[in-house]
Amino acid sequence: MEVILYFIVFAVVIFSTVILILSRYRKCPSDKIMVIYGKVGTNPDGTYRSAKCIHGGAAFVWPIIQSYAYLDLTPISISVDLENALSRQNIRINVPSRFTVGISTEPGVMQNAAERLLGLQLHEIQELAKDIIFGQLRLVIATMDIEEINTDRDKFLEAVSSNVETELKKIGLRLINVNVTDITDESGYIEALGREAAAKAINEARIRVAEADRAGAIGEANANRDRRVQVAIAESEAIQGENEAKAKVADSDATRRELEAESKRRAVAAEKIAAARALSEAYSAEREAEEARAARERATLEADVVVKAEIDKRQRQIEAEAEAEQMRIRAKAEADAIFAKMEAESRGIQEILTRQAAGLAQIVQAAGGNPADAVRLLIADKIEDIVKTQVEAVKNLKIDKVTVWDSAAGRDGVSSTAGFVSGLLKSLPPINDLLQMAGLEMPEFLGKAKDTPPSPPLPAETAAARSEQNPTA
DSSP states (O other): OHHHHHHHHHHHHHHHHHHHHHHHEEEEOTTEEEEEEESOOBOTTSOBOSEEEESSEEEEOOTTTEEEEEEEOOOEEEEEEEEEEEOTTSOEEEEEEEEEEEEOOSHHHHHHHHHHTTTOOHHHHHHHHHHHHHHHHHHHHHTSOHHHHHHOHHHHHHHHHHHHHHHHHTTTEEEEEEEEOOOEETTSHHHHHHHHHHHHHHHHHHHHHHHHHHHHHHHHHHHHHHHHHHHHHHHHHHHHHHHHHHHHHHHHHHHHHHHHTOOHHHHHHHHHHHHHHHHHHHHHHHHHHHHHHHHHHHHHHHHHTSOOHHHHHHHHHHHHHHHHHHHHHHHHHHHHHHHHHHHHHHHHHHHHHHHHHHHHHHHHHHTTTOHHHHHHHHHHHHHHHHHHHHHHHHHTOOGGGOOOOSOSOOBTTBOHHHHHHHHHHHTSOOHHHHHHHTTOOOOGGGOOOOOOOOOOOOHHHHHHHHHHHOTTO
């Protein structure tokens, strides 16, 4: 019985030992860190370890000399509404943000968490981390400009994350995420930067739209210009063909008129009609050419509003070519008009000469067929006009306006002015002399010419003549 009793006691002891061992063998969940504290060993430098951290495993916790606790790895969200933080430009800004932190699982950082966070409630850990985040966030903002913070968020968040995580590791925490919701300032500086950026983006978009519209307008203007130039060239060729056809028709009409030998009145009328038609056609061609040139200039002016230098150069080349073509067309039209005009004038002169010749032939016929008598008749017919011309030459002569410079001594009691006027009247050829030069004689009832020797010129007359030739003498 004693053996059995000893065996039972031994079995109980063994069972109790196993139960005790199993009860002190603790497994650590994946979302927690198991911290074993008490007598847990020494560090390499000989100092006692304060705690032993286990994550993802199991360990035996010795009764009496050791105990254990858990640190929760659940992320902690912290709202940080930073206000009036001073930037490097001495402008105060507001940076509302949200930080997500958690207990780190790094070996060294876990030891810090076990030493500083074990036994703290969640809100206590949250407040501790919040104070650290506030300080580091202010420090980062003080080292950056507002433009950097507002435009380069990655750089700002990287700097904040680096500083904050370094400080959080000291208490066993790690930074999981940083989210800055918005950045404002009391002076409106950031808002002004936003308006500037928006205005710049809008202006750039407007510039791109204007450039696209300009390119379309330039293309359309160039197409219209080319079309108008081609139409003008085609019209000029058509006009040239019409002019050639009309010229052939005019030549045919002239040949027909010469062959039929119709009356000169009808010939002259036909020539005038042909000349008027040619002139009208020339004017029409010139007007159309001017209209084409005006249309081209309008198209060119519209294209020049928004065109660049390279396009202007090409446009000027095309315009020069079109202008040369128009000048050629105009010169051709003007040459045709001038030719038609000269042809009409030549026919008119021919007609005038023909009629003059017919008139002279009639005068010779009236003079009995003697050309000399015919000339005398013509001169006799013009005697009245000659006398009238002589009278007109001296009737308006004002004696009081004639000044003669001489020695103030007259000849034979005749003053210098009187001598000058007398000499002037004597210089006019007598009618009888004119008739004698023409081979005619005055009728006897008009009187006979008196032969008088020519008198020598008076000194006053000579002086007057010299004064007329040299007034400044």
